[in-house]
Every structure is written in C-alpha cells, then in structure tokens.
Amino acid sequence: MKVLFIGGTGLISEAVSKLAIARGIELYLFNRGKRDDFVPEGAKTIIGDIRDSKAAAAALEGHRFDVVVDWIAFTPEHVSVDIELFRGRTKQYIFISSASAYQKPPQHYIITEEATPLENKYWQYSRDKIACEQLLTEEQAATGFPVTIVRPSFTYGDTMIPAALNSWPHPWSLVARIRAGLPVIVHGDGSSLWTMTHNTDFAKGFVGLLGREEAIGQAYHITSDEVLTWNQIYEAIGDAAGAVPKLVYISSEFLISHDPELEGGLLGDKSVTSVFDNSKIKSLVPEFEATVSFAEGMKRTVAWFEAHPERCTEDKEWNEQMDSIIAAHASGYKK
Structure with a gap:
C-alpha cells in the first residue's frame, strides 16, 4: 500500500x-x-x-x-x-x-x-x-x-508534557515548576473528567x-479508554517528576479574564468533561487497544526529556504569567 x-x-x-x-x-x-x-x-x-x-x-x-x-x-x-x-x-x-x-x-x-x-x-x-x-x-x-x-x-508523546496550562514551545516548564515547589494552576476544582x-x-x-x-x-x-480527573492528571505528572505538585485552583473564567486567548482551549475544550466511546473504531479495528496508562506515559516522557537536557528549557514569560495570575487570584481572597 x-x-x-x-x-x-x-x-x-x-x-x-x-x-x-x-x-x-x-x-x-x-x-x-x-x-x-x-x-x-x-x-x-x-x-x-x-x-x-x-x-x-x-x-x-x-x-x-x-x-x-x-x-x-x-x-x-x-x-x-x-x-x-x-x-x-x-x-x-x-x-x-x-x-x-x-x-x-x-x-x-x-x-x-x-x-x-x-x-x-x-x-x-x-x-x-x-x-x-x-x-x-x-x-x-x-x-x-x-x-x-x-x-x-x-x-501526547515523548516530547510533550500535556496539561491544560503549559508552555507549548517549552513544555518542560511545568515539570520545572513542580520540582521547584512553585504553585501550578488547575482550572476549576480539578474534578472534571478528561482523556489523555x-x-x-x-x-x-x-x-x-x-x-x-x-x-x-x-x-x-x-482515544484511550482511561478516564482521569485533572487532579489525577497533575498528580501523575508530579509523580513522574518525583515531586508532589502544589495545586492552585482557579476558575476558567478568571483565567480567561487575564488571558482571553485561553478561552478556546478551556471553555472550548479542556474545562469540559470529555469521555469517549471508542466502540466505532474498535468495531473496524478490533486489534486497537490503548495500553499506555497516563502514569506510564508521563514517566516515559520525563525520562526522554532528562535524556535530552537541551530540551529541558523553561519559558520565562509563561512562568511570569502564571505567577501574575496566581497573585491576582490570591489578592481577591485577602481579608
């Protein structure tokens, strides 16, 4: 063929x-x-x-x-x-x-x-x-x-750290934040369902x-048949990175108010529970089965980045944006 x-x-x-x-x-x-x-x-x-x-x-x-x-x-x-x-x-x-x-x-x-x-x-x-x-x-x-x-x-694959909020050109940025003990933003309360x-x-x-x-x-x-909450997704990334992520929960609407470009990726995609019935592809391709769990996949990905240190770059602008949004959100809760 x-x-x-x-x-x-x-x-x-x-x-x-x-x-x-x-x-x-x-x-x-x-x-x-x-x-x-x-x-x-x-x-x-x-x-x-x-x-x-x-x-x-x-x-x-x-x-x-x-x-x-x-x-x-x-x-x-x-x-x-x-x-x-x-x-x-x-x-x-x-x-x-x-x-x-x-x-x-x-x-x-x-x-x-x-x-x-x-x-x-x-x-x-x-x-x-x-x-x-x-x-x-x-x-x-x-x-x-x-x-x-x-x-x-x-x-996702070896060259991507998948998350709702991460730097596309410098995906290692999220792992670096987790390892440094810096807060990581999770949209909503982290309980909506998603598929990686x-x-x-x-x-x-x-x-x-x-x-x-x-x-x-x-x-x-x-898609995979494995269904995860966003909390589980970030925890799996942290586990692969060898550190417990410090999660900060911020609504999608608040995030979008600080960066309107996030609207599509959040309200138009990742903030909405999405679980896929794969019966149709399996009926035509019965040998199809997703066997790589997200936890295993993330361990592979982190290992790949560590084997390619030139790819372990951080996005300064993205980090500053995350810090700015977290600070603005925290200020609204001060007494």
Whole structure:
C-alpha cells in the first residue's frame, strides 16, 4: 500500500509514521524538510510546501496513492487545495479533524461520533475543523471524493508534557515548576473528567484505518479508554517528576479574564468533561487497544526529556504569567 502523509513529523503523526513503516506500508512524507530528525527510517520524503498549490502539484506530479493523509489542514481553504490535488489520485483521503469539534458543553458527557453534534462557540480552531468536515462531506456527496475523518483528542508523546496550562514551545516548564515547589494552576476544582491518549496507542487505531473501504464516508475518534480527573492528571505528572505538585485552583473564567486567548482551549475544550466511546473504531479495528496508562506515559516522557537536557528549557514569560495570575487570584481572597 502506497501512502502519502502531508506533514508526518509532528507529535501525533511521527508515531503513526513509525508504525505504518513497521507494518510494511510504503510511506511518503510531503513536507518542507524542516524536521528531518523526526523522519522515521524507511520513509521517503518529497520536499514541498502544501501551502503553495502550484509548487505542490509539480512536486507530486506522476504520483498516485492508495491513501493520502493531511496532518496539517486547518481551514476549508487548506482542504480545498487537497481536493483539487488528489481528486481521482487516491482511493482514500483522511482528514485530521479534532475532538474539540464536538459540542461544548455536550448534551451527554459520553461522546460518540453519531450522537454528539459538532458545535463549538468558544474556539475558532474547532469551528474551522467543523467547516472542513462539512466541505469534505459535501464533496463526497457531489463527486464521490473518498474521505475518512479522524478526530484526535489530547494526544501526547515523548516530547510533550500535556496539561491544560503549559508552555507549548517549552513544555518542560511545568515539570520545572513542580520540582521547584512553585504553585501550578488547575482550572476549576480539578474534578472534571478528561482523556489523555499516548501517540503510540493512537497510531494503532489510525494505521488500522489505512486503505479500509469500510471507513470511506465515516468519522472516528481514537482515544484511550482511561478516564482521569485533572487532579489525577497533575498528580501523575508530579509523580513522574518525583515531586508532589502544589495545586492552585482557579476558575476558567478568571483565567480567561487575564488571558482571553485561553478561552478556546478551556471553555472550548479542556474545562469540559470529555469521555469517549471508542466502540466505532474498535468495531473496524478490533486489534486497537490503548495500553499506555497516563502514569506510564508521563514517566516515559520525563525520562526522554532528562535524556535530552537541551530540551529541558523553561519559558520565562509563561512562568511570569502564571505567577501574575496566581497573585491576582490570591489578592481577591485577602481579608
């Protein structure tokens, strides 16, 4: 099977790329060649920029693929380019959507692909993903474009310390705060439910969809079945770091009042209880089972960072922001 990944070296796609190659798939990565260190052995690279449609068409000239996966399409404009590039040139096109596209807050805390509507008034990112899904569904109805939609939730791996509040470019910052005994913000009271998925587990379900005719016209989320409170999540991060985190509870609304950019990630995602029913992906890929607990995954991640000390960097600006919010919140409780 000949498969093209547009991107293919990101946090989630890297693990999928490795498993796809291990299972004998002929894998091509189409990207700008900026992350060569993350290209798995055995993958073939086509250098190009998908955002330059003419150049992308030239770079892909003569290629046909059994499956095309776009890991970096975020808007209908991005998807429109893919439709023009791959119409009639692939048997399956997989769009990476997001579980944040599901209704926030949901009518029922257990989320299923068919029963939970797509609706997110808090996050433009999610609304754009919904618009992409709608465009692709319409294209399939009109022309038979062979789309499959996959909605990851919070998926992490060796290079990420996953939390509701952390520095994206310097994820070690959270572990450093915990080890230094500095307070760590938890939104709400830490009791809402959430799902963390290791990228190697996600890969098992995803690779099982490649080339599956039954998946055409279908949408799937792929997550762990382990359900945790945010308190348990932060405690597991602390345990992996070898220190008990000093948790400070602050409402999402208060956090957003200090940083409006947090609204999407909190009210549009992580502050809302999200538990996923994975029956649909398991019915098509019965071998899919998430086996990496969050506690185990965090120990792996911390060990990876410690083995790469150059990645154990701290975000001064983010730390200052956390301290500022904590101080402002504490001042409101002074007698």
